[in-house]
Amino acid sequence: MPAARRRSMAEFLQQQRELEEPAAREADSPLPVLAAAAPVLSARSVPAPYAAAGDGQLSSSEQTDLATCEAALDNLRIAFWAAGKALQVIRDARLYRAGHGTFEEYAEQRWDMSRAQAYRLIEAWPLAERLSPIGDKLNESQVRELLPLAGRHGQDAAVTVYRAVAETGGVQVTAAVLHGAVSILPAGRFDPDEAVAQIRAYLAGHPGGQPRHNASAVETFTAQAEKMLRTLQRAASRGTLQAAAHADPETVRRMIAGMRSILDAIEQDAF
Numbered sequence: 001m002p003a004a005r006r007r008s009m010a011e012f013l014q015q016q017r018e019l020e021e022p023a024a025r026e027a028d029s030p031l032p033v034l035a036a037a038a039p040v041l042s043a044r045s046v047p048a049p050y051a052a053a054g055d056g057q058l059s060s061s062e063q064t065d066l067a068t069c070e071a072a073l074d075n076l077r078i079a080f081w082a083a084g085k086a087l088q089v090i091r092d093a094r095l096y097r098a099g100h101g102t103f104e105e106y107a108e109q110r111w112d113m114s115r116a117q118a119y120r121l122i123e124a125w126p127l128a129e130r131l132s133p134i135g136d137k138l139n140e141s142q143v144r145e146l147l148p149l150a151g152r153h154g155q156d157a158a159v160t161v162y163r164a165v166a167e168t169g170g171v172q173v174t175a176a177v178l179h180g181a182v183s184i185l186p187a188g189r190f191d192p193d194e195a196v197a198q199i200r201a202y203l204a205g206h207p208g209g210q211p212r213h214n215a216s217a218v219e220t221f222t223a224q225a226e227k228m229l230r231t232l233q234r235a236a237s238r239g240t241l242q243a244a245a246h247a248d249p250e251t252v253r254r255m256i257a258g259m260r261s262i263l264d265a266i267e268q269d270a271f
Contacts, residue, residue: 046072080140081132084125087118123147130155131162141175148226149182153190160192161185164199171203183222 047065058066087107090096096106107118127150128143135142142162150158161181166173181199245252 043072077137077139080121080143081125081128081138084121084123085129088122088125091118091122120144127155127158130159134159134163134166135173137173139175142173142178145175145178145182149185149190152187157190157192157195160195161199164196165203168200168203177203179223 046068053059053062090106091103094103096103096110100106100109104115104118107113107115124140124143124147127146128138128140131138131143131146146158146162149161161178162173165171165177165181171177181202184198184202185195241252
């Protein structure tokens with residue numbers, strides 16, 4: 001008997017999208033089997049580049065090509081969300097176990113994906129799903145800017161911020177704008193009405209009634225601090241910290257103590 005063809009990640013994600021559309025099937029009808037996954041848009045489906053035929057209205061073939069190209073771009077835009085959800089299903093249900101000892105081995109060997117990348121996608125998809133009814137052009141970089149806020153105050157806070165930006169006339173929702181909106185909010189608490197007012201003032205060019213350069217200082221410090229935190233998290237998640245502690249625990253303790261002293265000094269200087 002010939003071996004079963006291995007599905008691509010794109011095929012898996014297409015099936016996940018189909019399963020999320022209840023209108024496509026009756027509630028009590030059986031789920032489609034794996035082998036019945038519909039074909040998905042691939043690079044071969046996109047027309048080869050060609051020179052413009054001229055100015056004026058698009059021909060019917062050009063309209064078809066545009067629709068195909070935009071469908072490919074739309075697949076790219078939501079791929080991170082679908083991939084993160086798919087990876088969590090595989091991890092939590094241990095669907096990797098037939099051929100791999102751990103989820104991390106599966107991600108690396110099957111998809112050439114680092115542990116950090118896989119877990120970033122898993123972390124991002126629930127918030128992306130929550131935001132999707134609001135943001136028709138939502139992308140991973142936008143979600144990434146809201147994840148720290150969601151971690152501190154919950155997804156409702158992230159939705160409030162995104163909605164406040166999206167519903168402000170004349171403002172395009174971008175990762176940079178969301179970063180700035182989050183950075184002007186107080187870190188220790190979140191009041192939805194207050195946050196919306198602060199964000200609207202910020203977008204109008206007067207964040208919190210403070211001069212613009214104060215907001216820039218907050219943004220700069222926040223960006224640098226978050227970059228430092230991501231670096232530390234990556235080091236720990238990849239096993240570097242554990243390996244170093246096993247090899248030379250005293251040095252690791254000294255470095256951690258030094259970092260703690262620096263943070264204490266920063267807090268004292270700031271407050």
